[in-house]
Amino acid sequence: MDKLSSLVGRHSFNARIFYNGTFCNANQFAENGVSGQLHLVRQGPVDFINSDGSVISVSEPSLLFYPRGDNHRLEVQPGQTASLLCAHIVFHDGVANPLARVLPQCLVLRLSEMGGLGATLDLLFSEAGATAPGREVILDRLCDVLLIQVIRREFESGRLSLGLLAGLSDRQLSLALAAIHERPQEPWSLQSLAQVACMSRAAFTERFRDVMGVPPGEYLTRWRIGISTRLLREGMSVKQVSSRAGYTSPSTFTRAFTALMGASPREWLKQGAV
DSSP states (O other), rough: HHHHHHHHHHHHHHEEEEEEEEEEEEEEEEOOOSSSEEEEEEEEEEEEEETTEEEEEEEEEEEEETTTOOOOOEETTOOOOOEEEEEEEEEEEEGGGGHHHHSSHHHHHEGGOOOTOHHHHHEEEEEEEETTTTTTHHHHHHHHHHHHHHHHHHHTTTSHHHHHHHHHHSSSHHHHHHHHOOOTEEEEEEHHHHTTSSHHHHHHHHHHHHSSOOOOOOHHHHHHHHHHHHHHTTTHHHHHHHHTTTTTHHHHHHHHHHHHHHOHHHHHHHHHHO
8 A cells, every 4th residue: 555545544534515505695614623624616706714814715616625624704795606515524533633734724726727636526516416316425425535636636746745644643753743833932952852752862863764754853944944934924023033933043043044945034035935
């Protein structure tokens, strides 16, 4: 069995269709710690309003997936209608499931760009418009297949990491990864991360490299710089970002940023690398 099949299978999920038809109102979805939501927009326009106030306006056939069920609201403007197929996605172990955790807050894909998934979408929409016995079960299963194909597409494109999924699946490494992700500002060292993982320094370093594909220090740096790019885009100063990203001084942060990104933070922003 290939690695993706093994990991997806181990952290399986089940889809449950809860809406299929014309939508002309608004609906609020609240995070419950159990399920995410898959929205297939066959025809828009429809707005997806996130908890931070950001709005995703969809006017063409698209897929939106909230794997951890983050708070969001669907709205269709008065006098307009949208055609939707929506499903709750229940992961084993809820949204703490490693597969749910490795996916972005919201995955947005235009159906026209989902090459290779056309046959599944055609079958799904054909079944959605039918009234034959067993339709609901078939729709649920087809949504399962569609999501696996979408996840495979994201991994193949490099937007998702099999190493990260494998690391989050590891009982001990997941403790260290959670610490890095949740508290990047702490002065982590190999020794302190190994202690979090309840491992010796040597064993932790070896397993981390084998599973994640990079040494712990490199992963920590990449995670911190990834956070810093978001904070810089939000208008935070280099001094503030350096502290939030776990660096002892702006100059130390600038050196690390430049080494990884090929430009200083200010130069990177001027280049429009957002």
